[in-house]
Amino acid sequence: xxxxxxxLELKNIRVTAMRLLIYKFLVNKQVAVTLSDxxxxxxKADRTTLYRTxxxxxxxxxxxxxxxxxxxTKYALCEQGCSCDINKDLHLHFHCNNCNETICLTDHxxxxxxxxxxFVSENVNLVVKGICDKCSR
Amino acid sequence: xxxxxxxLELKNIRVTAMRLLIYKFLVNKQVAVTLSDxxxxxxKADRTTLYRTxxxxxxxxxxxxxxxxxxxTKYALCEQGCSCDINKDLHLHFHCNNCNETICLTDHxxxxxxxxxxFVSENVNLVVKGICDKCSR
DNA sequence: TAACAAATGCACTTCCATTGCACTTACTAT
DNA sequence: ATAGTAAGTGCAATGGAAGTGCATTTGTTA
Ligand SMILES: [Mn+2]
Ligand SMILES: [Mn+2]
Ligand SMILES: [Zn+2]
Ligand SMILES: [Zn+2]
Numbered sequence: 509x510x511x512x513x514x515x516l517e518l519k520n521i522r523v524t525a526m527r528l529l530i531y532k533f534l535v536n537k538q539v540a541v542t543l544s545d546x547x548x549x550x551x552k553a554d555r556t557t558l559y560r561t562x563x564x565x566x567x568x569x570x571x572x573x574x575x576x577x578x579x580x581t582k583y584a585l586c587e588q589g590c591s592c593d594i595n596k597d598l599h600l601h602f603h604c605n606n607c608n609e610t611i612c613l614t615d616h617x618x619x620x621x622x623x624x625x626x627f628v629s630e631n632v633n634l635v636v637k638g639i640c641d642k643c644s645r
Numbered sequence: 646x647x648x649x650x651x652x653l654e655l656k657n658i659r660v661t662a663m664r665l666l667i668y669k670f671l672v673n674k675q676v677a678v679t680l681s682d683x684x685x686x687x688x689k690a691d692r693t694t695l696y697r698t699x700x701x702x703x704x705x706x707x708x709x710x711x712x713x714x715x716x717x718t719k720y721a722l723c724e725q726g727c728s729c730d731i732n733k734d735l736h737l738h739f740h741c742n743n744c745n746e747t748i749c750l751t752d753h754x755x756x757x758x759x760x761x762x763x764f765v766s767e768n769v770n771l772v773v774k775g776i777c778d779k780c781s782r
Numbered sequence: 783t784a785a786c787a788a789a790t791g792c793a794c795t796t797c798c799a800t801t802g803c804a805c806t807t808a809c810t811a812t
Numbered sequence: 813a814t815a816g817t818a819a820g821t822g823c824a825a826t827g828g829a830a831g832t833g834c835a836t837t838t839g840t841t842a
Contacts, residue, residue, distance in 0.1 A: 521819095522807095524807080526820085526821080543798080544797095544798085553822090554821065554823070555822095556801090556821075556822065556823080557820075559799080560820080560821080561820090575712065575716075579830085616760070622753065623750070624753070626777075627776070627781065628776040629774075630775035632771070632772070632773050632774070633772045634758070634770070634771050634772075635771075636764075636769050638760070638768070639764070639765040641761070644763055644765050659788065661789065661839080663789085681828090681829085691791045692791095693791065694790050696831080701789095716798095718829085
């Protein structure tokens with residue numbers, strides 16, 4: 509078990525107050541968040557800083573982007589020891605049409621998809637839409 | 646084999662010059678198009694008209710939307726006799742990381758995706774990214 | 783051909799994403 | 813410790829895509 513400080517150092521980015529705060533915010537979230545979610549949580553911080561922080565996290569494979577089809581990019585922490593850097597986005601994402609939340613189904617891996625001859629598959633984005641467990645009962 | 650006029654009448658929308666032109670433009674395209682692709686093809690027409698035309702086509706299941714993760718919505722003609730209206734988007738889409746084009750793999754159907762207990766799957770968006778056949782050879 | 787409904791064009795708006803530049807903070811080498 | 817440098821932050825502005833209100837034009841139907 510490593511501290512957040514150790515993680516950031518490992519990824520070769522500086523430990524700053526904002527980064528620690530944003531990281532902690534993400535850890536506590538069970539769902540993928542938008543930039544404005546973060547913005548609302550940190551009203552005193554500047555949008556740009558939040559934006560660039562999340563972009564840095566993304567580059568360093570601390571978070572991954574999720575395009576759930578709502579048109580707004582969402583982000584979620586990568587799992588400890590995930591291989592985001594090698595094969596992008598292995599797991600599938602679920603978007604609830606009722607509560608509008610998107611969650612990582614980290615242990616539901618994306619099946620191998622066949623593509624026609626001549627096509628080379630590099631990675632796959634799979635979003636299932638429907639009703640989440642909270643909303644279905 | 647039906648004419649475009651007959652198709653539009655079948656869908657209960659009026660036959661207009663713009664609609665015929667846009668439909669013909671889409672037929673000739675092998676790849677999914679953005680609104681600005683259409684805009685560039687019809688510089689004399691107003692953006693709003695093109696926008697509302699494609700929206701009408703979408704409502705009437707003449708075209709379907711494709712979210713390929715680029716952040717820009719793309720559209721492609723539905724196949725003759727497709728069942729877009731019943732089960733949305735059965736086939737998968739391929740987005741080329743090289744030429745940036747997106748194509749329908751109409752005869753590659755999306756496999757059944759398992760979701761955890763409590764989750765209800767209503768539809769699925771699956772985009773494979775990689776290198777297309779034109780770019781790989 | 784008159785009357786009505788639908789389609790089009792123009793202007794404007796909103797929302798998210800992104801950038802340039804000045805200023806501040808953190809690290810490093812003396 | 814301190815100065816110098818690189819990275820991080822805040823503010824202001826921009827750009828692009830999507831969407832809407834309203835006046836005008838076009839198509840349909842009685
Ligand atoms: Mn995820
Ligand atoms: Mn398609
Ligand atoms: Zn829900
Ligand atoms: Zn290509």
